[in-house]
Amino acid sequence: MSDNKSFVLKKIDHVVFEQRPVPEIGAHDVLVQVKKTGICGSDIHYLVHGRIGDYVLEPGSDMVLGHESSGVVYIVGSSVTHLKAGDHVALEPGATCRKCEACKEGRYQLCPEVHFAATPPHDGTLGRYYAVPADLAYLLPPHLSLEDGAMMEPLSVAVHAVSKLGGLKANQSIAVFGCGPVGILCMAVAKALAASRIIAIDILPGRLEFAKSYAATDIFQPPPLVEEETRIAYSKRSAAAMKHQLGISERGPTAIDLVVDASGAEVSIQTGIRIAKIGGTYVQVGMGPSDITIDMSVVLVKELVMKGSFRYGPGDYPLAIALVGQGKVDLKPLVSHRFSFDDALLAFQTTRAGKSSDGKGVIKAIISGPDVDINDM
Numbered sequence: 001m002s003d004n005k006s007f008v009l010k011k012i013d014h015v016v017f018e019q020r021p022v023p024e025i026g027a028h029d030v031l032v033q034v035k036k037t038g039i040c041g042s043d044i045h046y047l048v049h050g051r052i053g054d055y056v057l058e059p060g061s062d063m064v065l066g067h068e069s070s071g072v073v074y075i076v077g078s079s080v081t082h083l084k085a086g087d088h089v090a091l092e093p094g095a096t097c098r099k100c101e102a103c104k105e106g107r108y109q110l111c112p113e114v115h116f117a118a119t120p121p122h123d124g125t126l127g128r129y130y131a132v133p134a135d136l137a138y139l140l141p142p143h144l145s146l147e148d149g150a151m152m153e154p155l156s157v158a159v160h161a162v163s164k165l166g167g168l169k170a171n172q173s174i175a176v177f178g179c180g181p182v183g184i185l186c187m188a189v190a191k192a193l194a195a196s197r198i199i200a201i202d203i204l205p206g207r208l209e210f211a212k213s214y215a216a217t218d219i220f221q222p223p224p225l226v227e228e229e230t231r232i233a234y235s236k237r238s239a240a241a242m243k244h245q246l247g248i249s250e251r252g253p254t255a256i257d258l259v260v261d262a263s264g265a266e267v268s269i270q271t272g273i274r275i276a277k278i279g280g281t282y283v284q285v286g287m288g289p290s291d292i293t294i295d296m297s298v299v300l301v302k303e304l305v306m307k308g309s310f311r312y313g314p315g316d317y318p319l320a321i322a323l324v325g326q327g328k329v330d331l332k333p334l335v336s337h338r339f340s341f342d343d344a345l346l347a348f349q350t351t352r353a354g355k356s357s358d359g360k361g362v363i364k365a366i367i368s369g370p371d372v373d374i375n376d377m
Contacts, residue, residue, distance in 0.1 A: 005370045006064045006127035007344045009057065012050040015345055020064065020123070023131035027079040030134045032089060034125050034369045035376075036150040038068035039351045041180065042287075043118060047348055053290065057120045065348075066126030067093040067117035070149025071369065073137065080134040090149040092136040092156070092317050093117035093125060109160075109313045116311075126344065128370045138317050141325040145377040147366055148324055151331040154364075155320040156312040158185035161285040163193060164316060165307045166258045170194035175256045176216075177272055178263030178286055179207035181334060181364050186260050186285070187215035192328035199246065199256070201268070206361050214333060218246055222271070232293065235270030242275055250278050250302075257281065260309075264288025270295070278302045285309040336363040338374040343367075 006020040025031050042052055043065050050057045057063055073087040083089070096103050096111035103111050118124025140149050161182075162168050174190045176183050179202040190198050199218045200211035208219040222238045229237075242248060249255050255277030261268050264286035273294060276282050282304050299306060323329040337356060339347035344367050350356045351365045368374045 003370075004128045005341070006123070007066065007341070007367075008062050009046060009065050010062045011057070011059070013047065015047065015065070015348070017342075017344075020127055022129050025075060025077050025131045027077040028134055029077045029131050030073050030080060030083055030089075030137050031075040031129055031131050032071040032091060032137060033074045033128060034066075034069050034071040034091075034130050035372050036070050036146045036369065037066045037126055037367045038150045038154065038181075039066075039347060039365045039367065040068055040154065043067070043124075044348065044352050046118065046120075048352070052119075052287065055119050061121060063118060063120055064123035064125070064127055065118050066124040066367070067119075068150050068153040069093065069117075069125035069130065070140070070146045070152070071130070072146075074129065077134060083134055083137060083139065087137075088140045088142075088144075088146060088149060089137040090140055090152040090317065090321065091125065091130065091132055092138065092312070093132070093153065094311065095133050095136060106314050109311045126341075126367065138321055140321065144321075144324060147335055147377050148331050150366060151334065151364070152317060152320050152324070154181050155185050155189070155324070155329065155331065156316040157182055157285065157309075158189045159316045159320050159323075160312040161260055161262075161283050161309040162186050162189040162258070163319065164313065165309050166260060166281055166283045168193050168195060168258050171196045172257040173197035173199070173255070174258045174260065175199040175201060175272070175275060177201045177259070177261040177265070177268040179204070179211045180262065182285060183260075183262035184211060184214060184334060184363070185329075186262055187211060188329045189323070191215045192323050197256075201242070201271075202263075210363065220246060222267075225267075231267050232270060232295065235267050235274060238267065239271045239274035242271070248275055255280070258283065260285060262286040266292040273298050273302075273304060273306075276302065276304055279304075281305045281307070283307050283309050334364045335366050336360065337365040339365060339367050340374050341368055341370045341372065
């Protein structure tokens with residue numbers, strides 16, 4: 001059990017395979033053999049920039065990448081009774097203190113002491129073994145695959161944004177900016193919750209086509225930016241075009257109850273608050289530039305409820321697993337590329353490029369664990 005081959009970020013654009021110590025576990029923990037890991041945009045961001053916001057890979061330090069994972073329980077702690085060796089589990093990759101105000105009020109995603117996988121200085125899941133508190137290893141129903149298990153992490157992000165924070169109810173409408181994996185999964189959650197209308201917005205036609213085939217009822221490709229046009233002016237024009245093309249109003253049955261931005265793009269945020277209905281809700285889940293300009297007068301006169309969505313909290317993983325387990329969300333169409341562990345660098349390069357050498361666009365790339373066949377789902 002000394003072999004813990006891991007995929008390690010040493011510095012910007014420099015990754016290596018190396019042996020890491022096998023994690024030790026306590027009485028309430030489990031040691032999991034990692035079998036499947038999805039590549040997230042944050043993984044690419046650390047590879048390219050070495051940081052996300054205030055989370056910085058300091059010079060001289062390194063970090064195992066990966067946090068969207070599933071695996072097979074290898075060892076259980078002495079006090080763990082609900083799991084056993086051999087169980088297939090989805091891993092929630094953020095262990096919190098359980099003592100702070102945020103944890104005690106049921107918002108543990110805001111814990112200041114969280115140890116989140118592949119967020120400096122904490123190692124991620126792209127190794128043979130990963131240890132977590134046992135209550136963060138969620139037993140998968142027998143008919144779900146380990147690939148499904150790895151996809152529970154981004155699906156839980158979508159559940160948190162759409163269901164918990166957005167409060168979307170049956171027969172309400174939603175518009176989602178950004179048709180990457182999280183945006184697509186926000187649409188999937190909305191569909192599972194019986195949304196009446198699901199509008200997908202993206203600048204790439206291929207992503208819009210996939211969104212329409214997967215969950216969206218309507219799609220909109222924003223117009224191009226005109227030379228010397230300000231972003232605010234552009235957002236006004238784009239919002240007006242969207243309202244006209246899709247018959248969106250600010251009140252009544254054709255209004256948009258919930259807007260979710262999964263792109264992080266400034267113009268998407270500016271446009272999103274303009275298409276939301278009066279008294280509606282806006283949720284920001286995509287991470288982009290820190291400093292942006294928005295028209296607060298629009299927020300004020302509409303009395304918009306604006307919320308930031310950060311990772312996931314209590315109940316989000318169980319709901320995600322239930323939605324997939326009951327057949328209300330199908331994760332399989334999102335897995336576009338599969339790679340062996342030894343091809344992890346190629347997986348990152350392909351995801352970074354947005355397409356593989358054959359021209360196929362990337363939705364979600366999955367890396368199998370060490371010595372795991374890519375076709376072993």
